[in-house]
Amino acid sequence: MIYFVGAGPGDVDLITVKGRRLLETADVVIYAGSLVWDAHLRFCKPECERYDSAGMTLEAVLDIMAQAEAAGRMTVRLHTGDPTIYGAIGEQMAALDQRGILYDIVPGVSSFTASCAAVKREFTVPNVSQTIIVTRLEGRTPVPPLESLESLAAHRCSLAIFLSVQDIENVVVKLKSGYGRDDVPVAVIYKATWPEQQIVRGTLADIAEHVRAAGIKNFAQILVGDFLNAHGERSLLYHPDFSHGFRQN
Known part of the structure; x- marks a missing residue:
């Protein structure tokens, strides 16, 4: 399985719990070194293979994913922020679909x-x-x-x-x-x-x-x-005169 994981905006503690757990157990991590804080990598196990994709092409990234998959190894593709926003993951997913490789997306803080x-x-x-x-x-x-x-x-x-x-x-x-x-x-x-x-x-x-x-x-x-x-006017949600399904006047 390939996991596209959002690393968050920078602070290593702003990755999700699920993302951190995947990073800790990954056999291979491919990360965008120009954007992702490399402090995230200290949570990887010592034998984890790490690849900085900053200077790589799409084809090179896909080859690493395919080789890891063929060897039965789990790969984390670590993206900055949330991978679904300007993450260029669409082309990666399309190529993985063509190769019949399964993947999942773990969102992150943008x-x-x-x-x-x-x-x-x-x-x-x-x-x-x-x-x-x-x-x-x-x-x-x-x-x-x-x-x-x-x-x-x-x-x-x-x-x-x-x-x-x-x-x-x-x-x-x-x-x-x-x-x-x-x-x-x-x-x-x-x-x-x-x-x-x-x-x-x-x-x-x-x-x-x-x-x-x-x-x-x-x-x-x-x-x-x-x-x-602006801080705006008081919202209705917590106003004492506003009823909703969880609170009645």
Whole structure:
């Protein structure tokens, strides 16, 4: 069996209990060394074979998986954050399907939720935003035209933008166009939950300047929206005048 395991955003204790147990018992671990904190590897058994996929091709990764499977060994494919978000696991699963190799996915804490926790805010604030959009700026990997930052920002909900801080000026231009204003709060979180975590705050009017001054060029999450400055009104869920299936007035 191949297990695609989400390592979480950085902090080794933010992997799931199931993910940690699989890591402890794996015979082979293939991890994205450029993104996954190698402190996770100290939980592997000494005889576990470890492969850093940062410099590998898809074919090389699949060959290791197939060889381990043929030998009856269990493999963990350790991905950063949650493997279902920008994890490039679709192509791996398709190839494993073709080879008749079984696999499973163990979800993880994504950097976009870890980043929101780092700034101590809630994406979904009553009467402010009840929608979260997870997206990225187009680059070498294209984005469908209907998912441009301008069109998504026009919804004026909470945005979590991956893989885009290296072009923060372009991000800002597109967001200003979509929001129709430049006073929208922005937080840029570099390496959320890592020891070197850094948080830069501002608005669309000045965030690009702050990011450049901080020297942040990669490994950062961009959070955008009025939720960053709002605690909102009291929710109905715990209001004494609100009844539901588990509590009656």
